[in-house]
Structure formats: C-alpha cells, structure tokens
Amino acid sequence: MAMSVHQRPGLLSRLREERFDLLVVGGGITGAGIARDAALRGLSVALVERDDFASGTSSRSSKLIHGGLRYLEQGDVGLVFESVRERQRLLKLAPHLARPLSFIVPVFHHSKRSVLVLDLGLTIYDTLAAGSGVLRHRAFRRDALLRHEPLLRKSGLRGGVRYFDAQTDDARLVLANIRHAHRTGAVCVPRLAFERPFPARGPVGGAVLRDLTDGSEIEVKARTIVLAAGPWSDEALGLWLGHAPTRPLIRPSKGVHVVVSRSRLPLSHAVVMSAPDGRVVFALPWPNVTVLGTTDTNYEGPLDQPQTTASDARYLLDTANAHLDPLGGRLELEDVVSTWAGIRPLAIGTRDDTSGTYQTSREHVIQSDPRGMVLIAGGKLTTYRLMAAETVDAVLKLLPAERLEGVLPSPTARLPLPGADRLPAGRAPLETFTAEMCRRKRCTGAVAGRLVLAHGSDADAVLDLCRATEDGLKPVLPGLGIRWGELRWAVQEEMAMDLVDVAVRRLPLYFYAGDRLLDVVPEMARRVAHWCGYEPSRAADLAAGLVAHIEANRVVPDGPGD
Ligand code: FAD
Numbered sequence: 236m237a238m239s240v241h242q243r244p245g246l247l248s249r250l251r252e253e254r255f256d257l258l259v260v261g262g263g264i265t266g267a268g269i270a271r272d273a274a275l276r277g278l279s280v281a282l283v284e285r286d287d288f289a290s291g292t293s294s295r296s297s298k299l300i301h302g303g304l305r306y307l308e309q310g311d312v313g314l315v316f317e318s319v320r321e322r323q324r325l326l327k328l329a330p331h332l333a334r335p336l337s338f339i340v341p342v343f344h345h346s347k348r349s350v351l352v353l354d355l356g357l358t359i360y361d362t363l364a365a366g367s368g369v370l371r372h373r374a375f376r377r378d379a380l381l382r383h384e385p386l387l388r389k390s391g392l393r394g395g396v397r398y399f400d401a402q403t404d405d406a407r408l409v410l411a412n413i414r415h416a417h418r419t420g421a422v423c424v425p426r427l428a429f430e431r432p433f434p435a436r437g438p439v440g441g442a443v444l445r446d447l448t449d450g451s452e453i454e455v456k457a458r459t460i461v462l463a464a465g466p467w468s469d470e471a472l473g474l475w476l477g478h479a480p481t482r483p484l485i486r487p488s489k490g491v492h493v494v495v496s497r498s499r500l501p502l503s504h505a506v507v508m509s510a511p512d513g514r515v516v517f518a519l520p521w522p523n524v525t526v527l528g529t530t531d532t533n534y535e536g537p538l539d540q541p542q543t544t545a546s547d548a549r550y551l552l553d554t555a556n557a558h559l560d561p562l563g564g565r566l567e568l569e570d571v572v573s574t575w576a577g578i579r580p581l582a583i584g585t586r587d588d589t590s591g592t593y594q595t596s597r598e599h600v601i602q603s604d605p606r607g608m609v610l611i612a613g614g615k616l617t618t619y620r621l622m623a624a625e626t627v628d629a630v631l632k633l634l635p636a637e638r639l640e641g642v643l644p645s646p647t648a649r650l651p652l653p654g655a656d657r658l659p660a661g662r663a664p665l666e667t668f669t670a671e672m673c674r675r676k677r678c679t680g681a682v683a684g685r686l687v688l689a690h691g692s693d694a695d696a697v698l699d700l701c702r703a704t705e706d707g708l709k710p711v712l713p714g715l716g717i718r719w720g721e722l723r724w725a726v727q728e729e730m731a732m733d734l735v736d737v738a739v740r741r742l743p744l745y746f747y748a749g750d751r752l753l754d755v756v757p758e759m760a761r762r763v764a765h766w767c768g769y770e771p772s773r774a775a776d777l778a779a780g781l782v783a784h785i786e787a788n789r790v791v792p793d794g795p796g797d
Contacts, residue, residue: 236418238730240767247446249422250455255281256638257630258442258457260429260471263293264405264616266463267412267423268623268647274419275650276627276643278634281455282413282421283444285428287736289409291465293616294740295577297492297517297528300325300333300401300617302363305515307356312363314598318617319364322401325620326369329652330664331691332411335369336402336519340507341380341387341395341558347509350374353396360398372398384504386559397504402519405616406740407689410729411652412619418653425730427453431474432460432608439607459607459633461626466538466578468612475608484600484612487538488579491547492528493790494572494746499561500525508558516554523715523747524572527551534578536794541576544793548574572749574788582613603629620647654691668692682708685716689742690724697724711755715747722759726766734763734781745785756781 257273259266262284270282284290302319325333342350357372373396380395381387387395413423426447432439433454441456464471466487473479502520510516519526530547545568552566582600599614599622609629614622624645631639651658658664659671665687672683676698686694701707701720711717725731725741738744738752738759745752760778764771 236414237728238414238417238423239727240730240732243424243730246422246424247453250281250424250427250444250453253279253281253422254441254456255279255422255458256634257281257459257461257627258283258429258455259461259463260442261291261463261465261467262288262409262413262423262425263291263463263465264289264409264412264619265293265465265611265614265622265626266461267293267409267416268619269461269463269611269626270416270421270423271412271419272620272623272645272647273627273630274416274421275646277641278627278630278638280416280421281457282416282423283427283429283455284423284425285445285447287425287732287740288413288423288730289406289740291467292577292580293409293465294406295490295492295575296405296616297490297519297526298403298405298616299336299517299519300403302360302400303615303617304356304360304398307360312359315360316363317621318615319360321618321620323364323369324648325403325617326401328650329408329411329655329691330658331654331688332403332408332652333401334403334665334688335399336505337370337397337399338505338507338517339380339384339387339395339397341384342393343388343391343558344393345391346393347513350394350396357396357398369399372396384502384506386500386502386561387506388558388560400505402505403616404689404743408616408619408652410741411654414653414729423730425732429460429462429471429474431477432606435477437606458635458638459609459630461630462608462610463626465580465612468580468610472610475604475610484583484602484610486581486583487534488581489532489534489536489541489547489576490529490579491541491543491551491574491576492526493543493548493551493574494521494524494526494749495561495566495570496572497521497524499563499566499570500555500559501562502559506558508554510550510554516551518555518559521743521746526746527555531579538578540787541578542791542794543574543576543788545790546793547576548790568790571790573746573785574790575746576788580612601626601629603633605633607633609633623647654693657692665691668694672698681716682718685718686721689721693728697721700724700727711744711759712748712751715744717742717744717747719762722763723766726763731763732767734759734777735784737763738781739784745781745788750785752785753782 256278259282274280354374428445430443444453462471506518669683669687704720707720731737760774764774
C-alpha cells in the first residue's frame with residue numbers, strides 16, 4: 236500500500252473529518268511502535284510527527300538490537316533478559332532489520348577485565364538467551380583472536396572473547412512500523428506538529444496541530460493522546476499542561492558516532508573497546524564504512540541540532556587507535572567521512588537520579604493523565620515493541636467501555652514487520668529469498684543481495700521500480716551499492732519529502748559518502764522534486780537542505796552546551 240507525499244492531502248482530510256481513539260504525538264520508534272500496536276488491536280489511530288519519521292533520536296542510535304552486556308554488570312538481569320528476548324523476536328520477525336553481528340572483546344595487559352571474567356559474564360548472557368538459536372560465546376587466546384580479527388592491536392594483547400548480538404537500521408525499523416500502521420488503517424503524517432489539546436480543561440476532545448508545510452492549523456478529534464516525544468518529552472508535556480512541568484522528566488545525554496572509510500578499518504567483527512574513562516565504545520563494520528561510537532555526555536544545548544565536537548571525535552578516534560591498527564596508520568580527524576549526534580531521552584526517576592548519565596538506566600516511564608493522556612519517555616530501540624504494548628494497555632484504561640468491544644490483546648510478538656511477510660520460513664531466510672529472487676527476476680546476486688538486505692521481501696518490488704526508472708539500476712555513486720531506483724522507492728512508498736529524508740534516513744547515502752555526496756546533490760534534487768510532484772524550481776531548496784545537513788554534521792570546535 237503506497238505511502239507517499241501524494242497521499243498527504245488525503246490523510247490530512249481524514250484527520251479533519253474522523254474521530255480517533257488515539258492520537259500519537261511523535262514519529263520515532265516509540266510512537267511508531269505504539270501506532271502499529273494500537274491499529275493492529277483494532278483502535279482508530281492517528282500519528283503526527285513534526286519533522287520526518289525517525290528524524291529525532293531514532294535515526295541517531297548505535298543501531299544495535301542488544302541485550303546490553305553492561306546492564307548485566309550493573310546487576311540489571313531483568314532488563315537484559317527482556318532485551319535478549321526482544322532481540323530474538325526481531326531476528327525472527329524482521330530478519331532484514333535485525334541481523335546477527337559478532338562482537339570481539341579484546342583483552343590487553345592493562346584491561347580492567349580478564350578473559351576469565353568476560354567468559355563468566357558472557358556465560359550468564361548466553362544462559363539468558365538459552366534456546367534462542369544464537370551462537371554461544373567463545374574465549375580465544377591471543378593468536379587465535381588475531382586470526383579472527385587481524386586489525387586488533389598486537390602490542391599487549393592477551394586474548395579475548397567473541398559473542399553475538401544484532402545490528403539494525405534504526406530509521407528503517409521506524410519506517411517498517413509506520414508502514415504497518417498505515418496498512419492497518421492508521422493515519423500517519425509527517426511535518427505536522429502537536430500544539431495543544433482541546434478543550435483546555437476536562438476530558439480531552441482532540442488536539443490543535445500545525446501543518447509545517449504551509450503554516451495552516453488543523454483540528455483533530457481524539458479520545459486519547461499519547462505523547463511519545465523522546466528528548467522533547469518535557470516540551471510536549473508543557474504543551475499538554477499549558478505550562479512548563481514542575482519537574483523535568485528527561486535528562487538529555489548526547490551520543491556521537493563518527494564514520495571512517497572501510498579501506499582504513501576493514502573489520503570482520505564489531506570490536507568492543509574500552510575508552511580512557513572506562514566506557515564501552517564500539518567499532519562497527521558496515522558495508523562500506525566503519526562506525527565508531529558512542530560518547531555519553533550530559534547535554535544542555537539545543538535538542539534539535541546536537542553536533543559532533545572535536546573532543547567527541549578525538550575521544551572515539553583515540554579509543555580506536557588504542558585497540559586497533561588501522562591500515563595506513565593512526566586515525567585522525569581528517570579521516571572522518573561523516574558523523575551523527577543524538578540525544579538519549581534518559582528518563583529521570585527510574586533509577587539513581589543523581590548519578591552520571593552512564594549509570595542511568597534505559598528503562599522507560601509511562602505516566603497517565605485521567606483527562607485522556609499517556610506520556611511515555613525513555614527506554615531503548617531494542618525494547619520498543621514491549622514499550623508500545625504497555626503504552627497501549629495504559630491507553631485502553633482511558634477509553635470509554637464502548638470503544639473497547641472487540642479490541643484485541645497485542646499481537647505484535649508474533650507478527651512479522653513489512654519486508655518480512657513474504658520471506659521463507661526456516662534458516663537463512665534472507666539468503667534463500669536472495670537466491671530465489673536472482674532466479675525469478677534474472678538479476679545478479681549483488682543487486683538482489685543489497686536490495687534484500689535493505690528491503691527484505693519488498694526487494695523484488697523495489698527492483699521492478701528500479702527497472703521502470705531511467706538509470707534506475709545505476710549506482711548513485713560508484714562503489715556504494717545504492718541505486719537510483721531506491722530513491723524513487725523512498726519517495727513513492729516511504730513518504731520521503733525531501734533530500735535529507737532520502738539520503739540520511741531512508742538510505743544511508745550520507746553516512747557512506749559524506750562530502751562525496753555533494754557531486755550528485757543537484758541530480759538527486761532534480762529527480763526527487765520530480766517524483767514528489769514539486770515545481771522544478773523547488774529542486775534548489777531540496778539541494779540546499781541536504782548541503783546544510785552535511786555542513787551541520789561536520790566536526791565543530793567544542794561548544795558551551797557540551
Ligand atoms: P525520538 O526518536 O526522538 O522520537 C520523538 C519524536 O517526537 C521526534 O521525531 C520529534 O520530532 C517528535 N516530536 C517532538 N515534539 C513533537 C510535537 N510537538 N509534535 C509532533 N512531533 C513531535 N537503543 C538501542 O536499543 N540500541 C542502541 O544501539 C542504541 N544506541 C543509542 C545511541 C545513541 C547515541 C542514542 C542517543 C540512543 C541510543 N539508543 C539505543 C536509544 C534509542 O535510540 C532511543 O531510546 C530511541 O530512539 C528513542 O525513540 P523515541 O521515539 O522515544 O524518540
């Protein structure tokens with residue numbers, strides 16, 4: 236079912252005309268998961284996002300679906316167990332969006348933890364995942380470890396362990412949830428901001444929204460409202476209350492990632508490194524690049540545009556240089572291809588409020604207002620499905636009895652996400668689908684492999700669109716594997732409305748290419764404007780938007796907010 240900017244006027248009409256059981260504010264993973272869960276249970280649902288879907292924290296994470304080894308160290312066995320179970324569900328229900336990834340933890344002479352201690356910790360981790368089919372961890376002596384990961388720094392290396400977790404594309408995970416909600420009848424609209432509820436007192440009747448594409452005001456009738464505004468939760472609660480909350484719900488913490496070329500750091504495994512302050516930093520292998528992240532620092536700057544400072548970048552590069560031997564010598568600031576910075580919406584009040592951010596738990600808070608509002612904040616990508624089900628349960632308590640007839644329990648623990656619905660059962664579903672697609676569609680393994688990895692079983696429809704598009708199968712840039720037809724898919728099926736939506740969140744073009752992307756920005760803008768049905772003159776604005784994004788994500792000198 237198509238979901239594009241061409242459908243937006245129709246969706247806005249539905250917002251004006253219908254009365255919804257639930258209006259979700261925020262199109263990150265939390266809001267998207269809630270909209271999908273509620274729609275699948277049979278509620279009438281609208282979701283509004285003031286920017287693009289996943290434009291907040293949900294496109295700026297480390298993109299891991301993980302149990303969280305360090306929660307184990309903090310003694311939070313419950314959280315690890317819950318996360319590991321959710322990881323297993325996603326590996327099964329969305330194998331294109333949760334792919335197994337092996338991690339190596341090297342142990343050096345100066346390391347805080349010995350191989351023995353890690354072996355013990357990972358035995359508990361494996362036990363929590365027992366029966367899930369994920370490979371168990373293994374300890375290695377120095378030489379065997381180096382055979383697995385030759386780029387590990389040799390001096391002082393004693394040995395290490397290997398374990399398994401999963402890697403995702405966070406923005407595409409959000410999109411899959413939004414698309415499923417859309418298919419199930421929910422009205423999900425980007426560039427629409429929640430401004431205030433109405434009436435000002437008593438049970439809620441709906442909300443006043445602002446269409447940010449033309450400044451117009453829209454009133455939507457809704458029986459309940461969920462605020463899922465991530466780092467903006469305090470601001471959203473202020474809009475609901477009509478005044479600033481007395482006590483903040485969120486403590487913002489900034490997390491930065493830097494991307495370097497795979498030719499400098501061609502890792503076979505993710506590597507778990509220990510920064511000088513003891514924090515864990517990952518080196519993560521991606522198809523074309525290697526990602527280093529993340530930092531975790533208290534943040535008081537503007538929530539809309541956190542930036543990567545020189546000290547953030549140096550912290551990550553120095554940590555990588557201390558654990559790895561990059562090809563061609565030490566990694567320097569000039570090696571940074573692209574960056575991203577995100578704000579963790581750490582919920583205050585779930586744990587020790589006074590500790591530094593690194594100790595703060597990722598658990599979430601859910602608060603209900605009997606007037607008809609539920610607020611959810613905190614949590615993590617990995618456990619979004621559980622958070623969504625719990626939030627919808629809280630919404631049901633606020634709905635009138637007649638609206639609850641026929642409402643189902645949450646079905647999301649067993650329903651595949653879009654892109655997994657036509658994958659074959661059994662082991663290696665992506666590989667089997669790719670081989671079948673090569674035969675069925677007469678295409679190469681390279682084309683099918685890339686499309687299946689990104690789009691799952693939608694890959695053959697994406698290929699059809701590539702073939703129906705002029706130069707659709709041509710790579711956008713040599714060596715990137717991403718083809719022009721995929722940009723058209725982003726516009727026609729995934730509601731991309733501008734070039735940043737396309738090149739940062741629907742496709743990892745910016746992360747892979749950084750400044751190289753500037754060469755094709757005018758051509759991308761011309762094509763995207765055409766597919767969106769905009770006047771050709773708007774192409775220049777689209778191009779300027781992406782150039783501004785690239786500029787804003789350059790490494791900057793240290794600032795006062797950090
Ligand atoms: P967001 O994604 O920020 O969504 C909130 C949305 O609300 C925004 O898009 C915003 O535009 C919208 N909004 C705000 N106000 C309004 C309004 N008035 N009207 C309409 N819309 C509004 N978790 C993991 O499980 N694995 C990881 O590897 C991981 N790594 C991380 C690394 C970093 C650096 C960070 C910062 C976080 C990481 N997390 C990870 C945590 C995870 O990314 C977040 O918990 C999650 O993305 C938060 O999603 P959200 O939907 O609550 O918030």
